[in-house]
Amino acid sequence: MHELSIVLSIVDLAEEQVRKNNAQRVENIELDIGSMAGVEWDALDFAWTAGVKNSVLENAQRQVNRITARARCLQCQHEFEITQPFEPCPACHDYLVEYIQGKELRVKSLTVS
Secondary structure, three states, X not given: OHHHHHHHHHHHHHHHHHHHOOXXXXXXXXXXXXXXXXXXXXXXXXXXXXXXXXXXXXXXXXXXXXXXXXXXXXXXXXXXXOOOOOOOOOOOOOOOEEEEEOOOEEEEEEEEO
C-alpha cells in the first residue's frame, strides 16, 4: 500500500514545517490530489488514520481537493477530460496526449500553531 508511504511523507513535511516555525501542531492541511495520481481514496483514508497518529497532524483538519484529469491531444490540440491512462482523443482518436492536470499529489497549504 503506497498510500501509507505518501501519508508518512506528508507527516515528515508537516513536522519539518512545525519545527521551522517554532509551532506545536498543524491546525489545517490542504492537499491537491489528481485523479490520475494513482491514489486509492479508501486506502488513503485508512493510511491517514494510522499514519498521523501521535504526530503533529493527528488533530489537524484535512481538506482534499480532488483534481479531475484533463489532457490535450498532441495531434489536433483538443482538450478533454481523461478518466484512464492511454485514453484516445475523443475528437481525432489519436493516442498521443499530454496531461494538463490530474497527476498532482501535493500539500497545497498548511496552517500551524
